[in-house]
Amino acid sequence: xxxxxxxxxxxxxxxxxxxxxxxxxxxxxxxxxxxxxxxxxxxxxxxxxxxxxxxxxxxxxxxxxxxxxxxxxxxxxxxxxxxxxxxxxxxxxxxxxxxxxxxxxxxxxxxxxxxxxxxxxxxxxxxxxxxxxxxxxxxxxxxxxxxxxxxxxxxxxxxxxxxxxxxxxxxxxxxxxxxxxxxxxxxxxxxxxxxxxxxxxxxxxxxxxxxxxxxxxxxxxxxxxxxxxxxxxxxxxxxxxxxxxxxxxxxxxxxxxxxxxxxxxxxxxxxxxxxxxxxxxxxxxxxxxxxxxxxxxxxxxxxxxxxxxxxxxxxxxxxxxxxxxxxxxxxxxxxxxxxxxxxxxxxx
Amino acid sequence: xxxxxxxxxxxxxxxxxxxxxxxxxxxxxxxxxxxxxxxxxxxxxxxxxxxxxxxxxxxxxxxxxxxxxxxxxxxxxxxxxxxxxxxxxxxxxxxxxxxxxxxxxxxxxxxxxxxxxxxxxxxxxxxxxxxxxxxxxxxxxxxxxxxxxxxxxxxxxxxxxxxxxxxxxxxxxxxxxxxxxxxxxxxxxxxxxxxxxxxxxxxxxxxxxxxxxxxxxxxxxxxxxxxxxxxxxxxxxxxxxxxxxxxxxxxxxxxxxxxxxxxxxxxxxxxxxxxxxxxxxxxxxxxxxxxxxxxxxxxxxxxxxxxxxxxxxxxxxxxxxxxxxxxxxxxxxxxxxxxxxxxxxxxxxxxxxxxxxxxxxxxxxxxxxxxxxxxxxxxxxxxxxxxxxxxxxxxxxxxxxxxxxxxxxxxxxxxxxxxxxxxxxxxxxxxxxxxxxxxxxxxxxxxxxxxxxxxxxxxxxxxxxxxxxxxxxxxxxxxxxxxxxxxxxxxxxxxxxxxxxxxxxxxxxxxxxxxxxxxxxxxxxxxxxxxxxxxxxxxxxxxxxxxxxxxxxxxxxxxxxxxxxxxxxxxxxxxxxxxxxxxxxxxxxxxxxxxxxxxxxxxxxxxxxxxxxxxxxxxxxxxxxxxxxxxxxxxxxxxxxxxxxxxxx
Numbered sequence: 001x002x003x004x005x006x007x008x009x010x011x012x013x014x015x016x017x018x019x020x021x022x023x024x025x026x027x028x029x030x031x032x033x034x035x036x037x038x039x040x041x042x043x044x045x046x047x048x049x050x051x052x053x054x055x056x057x058x059x060x061x062x063x064x065x066x067x068x069x070x071x072x073x074x075x076x077x078x079x080x081x082x083x084x085x086x087x088x089x090x091x092x093x094x095x096x097x098x099x100x101x102x103x104x105x106x107x108x109x110x111x112x113x114x115x116x117x118x119x120x121x122x123x124x125x126x127x128x129x130x131x132x133x134x135x136x137x138x139x140x141x142x143x144x145x146x147x148x149x150x151x152x153x154x155x156x157x158x159x160x161x162x163x164x165x166x167x168x169x170x171x172x173x174x175x176x177x178x179x180x181x182x183x184x185x186x187x188x189x190x191x192x193x194x195x196x197x198x199x200x201x202x203x204x205x206x207x208x209x210x211x212x213x214x215x216x217x218x219x220x221x222x223x224x225x226x227x228x229x230x231x232x233x234x235x236x237x238x239x240x241x242x243x244x245x246x247x248x249x250x251x252x253x254x255x256x257x258x259x260x261x262x263x264x265x266x267x268x269x270x271x272x273x274x275x276x277x278x279x280x281x282x283x284x285x286x287x288x289x290x291x292x293x294x295x296x297x298x299x300x301x302x303x304x305x306x307x308x309x310x311x312x313x314x315x316x317x318x319x320x321x322x323x324x325x326x327x328x329x330x331x332x333x334x335x336x337x338x339x340x341x342x343x344x345x346x347x348x
Numbered sequence: 349x350x351x352x353x354x355x356x357x358x359x360x361x362x363x364x365x366x367x368x369x370x371x372x373x374x375x376x377x378x379x380x381x382x383x384x385x386x387x388x389x390x391x392x393x394x395x396x397x398x399x400x401x402x403x404x405x406x407x408x409x410x411x412x413x414x415x416x417x418x419x420x421x422x423x424x425x426x427x428x429x430x431x432x433x434x435x436x437x438x439x440x441x442x443x444x445x446x447x448x449x450x451x452x453x454x455x456x457x458x459x460x461x462x463x464x465x466x467x468x469x470x471x472x473x474x475x476x477x478x479x480x481x482x483x484x485x486x487x488x489x490x491x492x493x494x495x496x497x498x499x500x501x502x503x504x505x506x507x508x509x510x511x512x513x514x515x516x517x518x519x520x521x522x523x524x525x526x527x528x529x530x531x532x533x534x535x536x537x538x539x540x541x542x543x544x545x546x547x548x549x550x551x552x553x554x555x556x557x558x559x560x561x562x563x564x565x566x567x568x569x570x571x572x573x574x575x576x577x578x579x580x581x582x583x584x585x586x587x588x589x590x591x592x593x594x595x596x597x598x599x600x601x602x603x604x605x606x607x608x609x610x611x612x613x614x615x616x617x618x619x620x621x622x623x624x625x626x627x628x629x630x631x632x633x634x635x636x637x638x639x640x641x642x643x644x645x646x647x648x649x650x651x652x653x654x655x656x657x658x659x660x661x662x663x664x665x666x667x668x669x670x671x672x673x674x675x676x677x678x679x680x681x682x683x684x685x686x687x688x689x690x691x692x693x694x695x696x697x698x699x700x701x702x703x704x705x706x707x708x709x710x711x712x713x714x715x716x717x718x719x720x721x722x723x724x725x726x727x728x729x730x731x732x733x734x735x736x737x738x739x740x741x742x743x744x745x746x747x748x749x750x751x752x753x754x755x756x757x758x759x760x761x762x763x764x765x766x767x768x769x770x771x772x773x774x775x776x777x778x779x780x781x782x783x784x785x786x787x788x789x790x791x792x793x794x795x796x797x798x799x800x801x802x803x804x805x806x807x808x809x810x811x812x813x814x815x816x817x818x819x820x821x822x823x824x825x826x827x828x829x830x831x832x833x834x835x836x837x838x839x840x841x842x843x844x845x846x847x848x849x850x851x852x853x854x855x856x857x858x859x860x861x862x863x864x865x866x867x868x869x870x871x872x873x874x875x876x877x878x879x880x881x882x883x884x885x886x887x888x889x890x891x892x893x894x895x896x897x898x899x900x901x902x903x904x905x906x907x908x909x910x911x912x913x914x915x916x917x918x919x920x921x922x923x924x925x926x927x928x929x930x931x932x933x934x935x936x937x938x939x940x941x942x943x944x945x946x947x948x949x950x951x952x953x954x955x956x957x958x959x960x961x962x963x964x965x966x967x968x969x970x971x972x973x974x975x976x977x978x979x980x981x982x983x984x985x986x987x988x989x990x991x992x993x994x995x996x997x
Contacts, residue, residue: 048879048880049879182895183895274549275549276549276551279364279406279549279553283364283404283406286437287440287441289437290436290437290438290439290440293437293438294438294439297438305438307899307903307909308438308439308440308909310896310899310909311439311440311907311908311909312439312440314440314881314896314900314909315400315402315440315441315909317880317881318400318876318877318880318881319400319402321398321876321879321880322366322398344468344469
């Protein structure tokens with residue numbers, strides 16, 4: 001049973017000032033970030049020319065997680081807080097739980113794409129409070145409604161408390177220091193200036209992740225994350241039918257041979273110094289840490305550093321290529337997976 | 349002042365150069381004959397087709413230093429010894445790029461930041477590496493495993509915008525900070541032992557050893573205005589004396605001489621220490637002869653000191669930079685002002701020496717500081733020259749310039765291409781039309797031995813003389829008008845120019861008319877981009893990434909994410925691409941146009957028959973790129989010695 005730590009909700013509701021919410025919004029930033037390494041790894045593990053439809057779907061989810069991370073950061077900045085992105089504790093120790101015990105009991109790792117990974121991990125991460133029943137392909141049986149707390153409940157608590165504390169907690173209403181860029185549409189990323197704006201932004205995060213209580217789609221033709229992963233797992237796109245939603249649309253084909261056979265949860269220390277595997281995994285981690293450093297600067301008053309961060313995202317993509325083709329050296333035939341260890345690289 | 353002065357710090361470790369290799373052969377620039385097989389590993393000697401262009405330092409640390417006349421070798425000498433030397437940790441790594449497929453002998457590092465960091469990863473020193481090309485290429489490594497790059501070279505440049513977040517703990521860093529002028533430091537490093545076999549741990553990696561020291565305004569940034577010792581090398585990668593070029597500086601107070609042996613001594617294997625070639629001593633001649641002697645006896649030379657290159661740890665701790673104390677050697681101090689340096693090997697049982705390396709005849713030397721230029725139509729660039737005599741400014745010297753092919757031209761590939769290109773991809777002739785580039789054929793140094801030569805690109809540009817490849821290469825050879833007979837020149841001392849083709853920015857650029865040819869070429873040559881980020885040959889793929897492409901094509905060339913990574917795109921083409929990306933049609937996408945708009949690609953105006961005849965058979969152990977270029981040069985010289993370039997005639 002997936003549980004959100006109730007104490008967190010209680011603490012949010014007990015917040016008396018803006019600063020009392022800082023820790024929770026920092027956690028929100030951490031949480032939104034924490035899904036990116038596993039999703040990104042699954043996407044990178046898909047070989048070029050194979051499984052491109054799946055890669056595109058995961059890519060769209062990753063991009064939205066970046067938006068959510070930006071939104072959470074902007075709300076934090078708006079009420080006077082500073083996102084802390086360049087710290088060891090910012091990145092989960094994969095495999096392990098996500099921040100705040102979200103999807104409690106669920107161990108999230110860094111693994112190659114598989115249908116099982118999508119079904120058993122990614123869909124659990126994104127599971128709405130009340131998922132819309134979507135029939136499996138050509139079957140009528142509906143999933144039973146689960147009854148547990150989620151990321152959505154966490155955000156609802158934040159919303160309620162922001163509304164309760166009122167407009168006076170909003171002290172940094174402009175961008176910069178908030179980060180509002182042309183990389184996202186202005187209806188999704190805008191300066192947070194007051195409680196209604198913060199709530200509207202949080203609703204975007206919830207909608208893109210979970211959909212609404214009446215439809216799996218966040219916008220026409222674009223399912224929310226949970227259902228996007230659902231259609232990858234089901235092998236068919238979700239569509240509306242006269243008898244409800246069903247994974248009975250166009251095929252989402254998966255070719256198991258089009259995946260690099262990554263060894264799960266690789267760490268730098270797993271590989272001997274002087275091997276290709278060691279050098280490459282260390283460089284990947286270095287680039288990832290550099291990306292977090294650039295993002296930290298971006299969200300701490302230097303929005304111009306976003307370009308360097310984007311450059312590092314490209315660097316990660318190409319660094320992953322040779323990494324994922326490198327034999328892990330343990331005779332298993334597996335190749336080296338990425339490490340998202342925050343190798344300690346302060347920039348100053 | 350330069351890295352050959354004090355204070356200075358030395359570092360060593362590894363570097364990675366993850367260069368892409370399909371662009372090593374100019375014939376692969378012809379889109380019409382390009383096939384996907386050319387993108388496979390090891391096809392046609394292409395040893396890293398998915399290269400990213402990344403250049404970065406790996407596992408480098410400060411290994412020594414020099415302060416107040418004392419060599420520093422351990423953390424107890426100064427806490428900076430043992431600290432890490434690394435690149436930026438908040439942006440993408442630097443890039444290593446050739447000027448052109450037909451000029452691979454001036455590979456430049458772009459967009460690299462260098463930092464010294466302590467054990468807690470705090471930055472103590474940070475600077476931006478000014479783009480620079482290698483020099484003094486030679487076959488330093490005597491044997492190797494399959495595909496080893498046995499050639500080695502060195503890079504000299506400056507760190508700019510130098511910052512000192514915290515130098516308080518290190519006397520050496522404090523002294524270096526105090527000696528810093530204009531936010532710049534001098535940096536030099538040697539690269540060797542580079543692996544090109546995809547199955548070995550050293551693949552795309554090699555050794556690096558270097559030095560950081562002060563830089564003074566008015567000094568050259570890419571060489572030391574000092575004493576230049578150029579090897580006699582009829583085959584330029586294999587100097588007769590078995591040791592390679594070096595530069596030295598006689599201190600202003602005259603009391604010391606510092607020489608850089610970092611790229612001078614050979615190694616056996618990629619990971620070997622310096623090879624034992626017997627005792628080596630540095631001396632100064634007692635006269636200023638008109639020619640380079642092969643041997644000298646005790647009366648002709650005064651020994652300055654022995655080079656301790658076989659001492660354990662010496663190379664690591666000094667990067668080969670050795671200071672000789674002249675305090676108690678007044679004769680040497682007198683001779684150094686007017687006589688050449690010699691590097692010598694004592695002859696067993698005799699009172700004489702074999703000369704391995706000698707300073708230029710009569711000590712005269714001229715060099716272009718930067719020698720790699722990319723130039724757009726109508727642009728004028730200044731090439732800075734410095735002339736010296738025994739390291740002192742050579743005032744009023746006259747320098748002659750002439751066109752040369754230098755070490756340019758040819759294909760960079762072997763005598764066969766598999767699959768055979770259909771249609772044939774001729775190897776373009778370079779340097780034509782000659783009038784696309786203008787410069788004075790002679791100029792005179794000022795009273796400080798300095799001059800700037802203007803290179804002007806014609807407003808029309810070179811056109812498309814290479815047919816399937818935009819732009820054209822030009823070389824400028826230069827030499828002192830009063831160059832002594834028998835003078836030994838550095839064959840890498842010439843100016844390389846990539847003149848971009850003119851491209852008028854259309855009012856309504858379309859994919860077919862203006863973009864497809866270029867993007868397809870990049871997609872063919874750099875599959876790391878096409879396979880994993882955006883398929884550049886495919887309109888439908890490109891239009892899904894207009895924002896990120898717009899950013900990458902807008903970044904300045906010094907940014908590590910500048911696109912194209914090869915920095916070989918003219919301003920007109922760049923502006924056209926940006927305009928196309930930014931102009932959306934009724935469907936919200938950049939204009940596609942119609943296939944009928946595709947410009948015809950003409951064959952090269954002139955195919956280089958000599959280059960085609962000079963193509964060498966590449967053994968399976970050999971890679972395309974510099975190895976092939978040198979094999980071709982050797983054959984070219986055999987077939988047509990008069991066509992040899994590199995020096996003004």
